[in-house]
Amino acid sequence: xxxxxxxxxxxxxxxxxxxxxxxxxxxxxxxxxxxxxxxxxxxxxxxxxxxxxxxxxxxxxxxxxxxxxxxxxxxxxxxxxxxxxxxxxxxxxxxxxxxxxxxxxxxxxxxxxxxxxxxxxxxxxxxxxxxxxxxxxxxxxxxxxxxxxxxxxxxxxxxxxxxxxxxxxxxxxxxxxxxxxxxxxxxxxxxxxxxxxxxxxxxxxxxxxxxxxxxxxxxxxxxxxxxxxxxxxxxxxxxxxxxxxxxxxxxxxxxxxxxxxxxxxxxxxxxxxxxxxxxxxxxxxxxxxxxxxxxxxxxxxxxxx
Amino acid sequence: xxxxxxxxxxxxxxxxxxxxxxxxxxxxxxxxxxxxxxxxxxxxxxxxxxxxxxxxxxxxxxxxxxxxxxxxxxxxxxxxxxxxxxxxxxxxxxxxxxxxxxxxxxxxxxxxxxxxxxxxxxxxxxxxxxxxxxxxxxxxxxxxxxxxxxxxxxxxxxxxxxxxxxxxxxxxxxxxxxxxxxxxxxxxxxxxxxxxxxxxxxxxxxxxxxxxxxxxxxxxxxxxxxxxxxxxxxxxxxxxxxxxxxxxxxxxxxxxxxxxxxxxxxxxxxxxxxxxxxxxxxxxxxxxxxxxxxxxxxxxxxxxx
Numbered sequence: 180x181x182x183x184x185x186x187x188x189x190x191x192x193x194x195x196x197x198x199x200x201x202x203x204x205x206x207x208x209x210x211x212x213x214x215x216x217x218x219x220x221x222x223x224x225x226x227x228x229x230x231x232x233x234x235x236x237x238x239x240x241x242x243x244x245x246x247x248x249x250x251x252x253x254x255x256x257x258x259x260x261x262x263x264x265x266x267x268x269x270x271x272x273x274x275x276x277x278x279x280x281x282x283x284x285x286x287x288x289x290x291x292x293x294x295x296x297x298x299x300x301x302x303x304x305x306x307x308x309x310x311x312x313x314x315x316x317x318x319x320x321x322x323x324x325x326x327x328x329x330x331x332x333x334x335x336x337x338x339x340x341x342x343x344x345x346x347x348x349x350x351x352x353x354x355x356x357x358x359x360x361x362x363x364x365x366x367x368x369x370x371x372x373x374x375x376x377x378x379x380x381x382x383x384x385x386x387x388x389x390x391x392x393x394x395x396x397x398x399x400x401x402x403x404x405x406x407x408x409x410x411x412x413x414x415x416x417x418x419x420x421x422x423x424x425x426x427x428x429x430x431x432x433x434x435x436x437x438x439x440x441x442x443x444x445x446x447x448x449x450x451x452x453x454x455x456x457x458x459x460x461x462x463x464x465x466x467x468x469x470x471x472x473x474x475x476x477x478x479x480x481x482x483x484x
Numbered sequence: 485x486x487x488x489x490x491x492x493x494x495x496x497x498x499x500x501x502x503x504x505x506x507x508x509x510x511x512x513x514x515x516x517x518x519x520x521x522x523x524x525x526x527x528x529x530x531x532x533x534x535x536x537x538x539x540x541x542x543x544x545x546x547x548x549x550x551x552x553x554x555x556x557x558x559x560x561x562x563x564x565x566x567x568x569x570x571x572x573x574x575x576x577x578x579x580x581x582x583x584x585x586x587x588x589x590x591x592x593x594x595x596x597x598x599x600x601x602x603x604x605x606x607x608x609x610x611x612x613x614x615x616x617x618x619x620x621x622x623x624x625x626x627x628x629x630x631x632x633x634x635x636x637x638x639x640x641x642x643x644x645x646x647x648x649x650x651x652x653x654x655x656x657x658x659x660x661x662x663x664x665x666x667x668x669x670x671x672x673x674x675x676x677x678x679x680x681x682x683x684x685x686x687x688x689x690x691x692x693x694x695x696x697x698x699x700x701x702x703x704x705x706x707x708x709x710x711x712x713x714x715x716x717x718x719x720x721x722x723x724x725x726x727x728x729x730x731x732x733x734x735x736x737x738x739x740x741x742x743x744x745x746x747x748x749x750x751x752x753x754x755x756x757x758x759x760x761x762x763x764x765x766x767x768x769x770x771x772x773x774x775x776x777x778x779x780x781x782x783x784x785x786x787x788x789x
Contacts, residue, residue: 187541188507193498202493203550236492245508247596291596
């Protein structure tokens with residue numbers, strides 16, 4: 180950063196041979212977090228982490244971010260301090276310093292984060308390159324974040340915030356290293372991050388690539404939250420398909436490159452869950468060989484529940 | 485733009501030899517505009533124009549923008565269409581295409597705009613370079629936007645929105661060409677845009693440059709809204725000092741370069757209104773030679789009125 184906070188705008192020197200990646204994300208009280216339930220430092224962490232997840236989805240490296248913050252007057256003390264603790268933690272972890280922003284007063288907390296990243300020219304991961312026959316992968320375990328949210332919601336503040344099952348909901352880690360690795364080695368034909376749930380996001384990737392997909396239920400099971408937390412498979416399957424906020428990567432790999440995809444990358448599980456089909460539509464195939472269309476059940480702010 | 489709306493993030497190829505400028509701005513219903521008073525297309529125009537004004541203040545060229553929009557369900561029809569008409573107008577006028585964004589639902593209209601610009605490496609106009617003895621300039625006529633806002637507020641919807649005195653409040657034009665010209669020719673030692681009023685913004689420039697300023701009242705008068713709209717000088721002076729939203733440029737020029745500053749640039753009036761002083765503090769000098777400190781009276785969202 181050549182010039183940060185304090186001038187009219189921030190100045191940033193782009194790396195030669197790289198493209199600039201731009202993304203912005205709302206994080207609004209009542210919609211994306213609950214002020215009385217979510218620890219304040221997790222609000223700071225998550226608003227940056229989830230915006231940076233879009234940089235990971237492009238295979239990029241975060242370079243800096245802008246913070247737009249609107250808060251009530253009475254939150255300028257302790258709340259703001261705690262918020263900045265979490266934000267600074269995420270900023271350090273992601274090596275993504277603040278470059279500027281805009282603050283104002285409102286009766287509710289409004290946050291908007293713009294993250295600027297970089298990716299080697301021509302190496303960006305996009306949604307539109309999946310081809311029929313490609314294998315579909317996800318990182319991590321789907322549904323974990325949604326399970327954490329349910330725990331937070333149902334326990335009326337009696338839950339310990341240090342519980343491991345809340346970790347992924349409160350402090351998600353964008354898959355920067357995985358995205359970079361896929362982009363550097365040009366291993367993925369398409370990629371995106373899972374923010375709204377597989378049943379909503381996979382059809383988006385398919386639409387962008389003008390293809391369909393068949394998910395293998397038993398393979399999806401091994402990329403889903405573990406048994407001990409939710410005993411019934413039906414419920415776990417719903418979590419894996421519809422749970423939002425996981426910020427795992429969904430990516431497709433040409434058959435010829437599948438042998439280059441290990442079962443874990445830096446400790447993060449990678450699972451082949453299905454394949455890209457020529458027909459449009461996204462289906463799930465059960466163990467008995469029967470398949471049925473997946474109904475989009477993820478997060479959509481304009482759907483009336 | 486290599487990749488726009490529809491993927492996880494936008495991709496932008498930076499020009500070699502240029503720095504990237506980043507800025508973001510809130511534009512919130514009830515705070516920055518009134519939904520029942522401001523024509524919807526002006527909301528679209530202004531949210532982009534005012535963010536682009538920070539690019540002008542750095543001497544840069546806008547390249548693209550990100551739009552974060554949160555609106556109530558019932559505004560997704562006509563309101564959104566009109567909003568986009570104004571936004572598209574500004575986007576065309578500023579040669580600044582949309583590159584991406586984020587939309588969600590809220591019970592009030594929330595807008596955040598990030599503008600990305602470029603400036604030749606080392607040529608950016610910053611706030612911190614003013615030196616004692618430099619001459620202080622402003623572009624245009626100060627207080628015009630505030631006068632328009634008052635008219636809009638006081639006339640209870642009876643005012644014709646095509647009235648010229650509303651023009652600058654509703655459809656401000658960021659001073660891109662002036663900023664570029666000052667940056668290209670390295671004519672200004674410091675610059676910023678006037679968004680919160682001269683009495684608030686000039687002290688900011690002085691603080692960044694560690695200098696003071698003396699404004700000449702009679703010179704300021706000639707850079708102020710004209711006689712026929714507001715007859716009393718006292719009231720016009722208050723408008724020039726405290727009126728916000730003008731988006732004119734405030735800049736300082738070394739004495740040796742003053743002869744290179746014309747009285748107009750592409751039809752836009754440029755007025756020398758005072759000079760930079762060694763002492764800290766911002767003063768105004770009257771025709772009788774007496775001077776008094778300027779009290780900051782511009783816009784501050786955290787001040788309780």
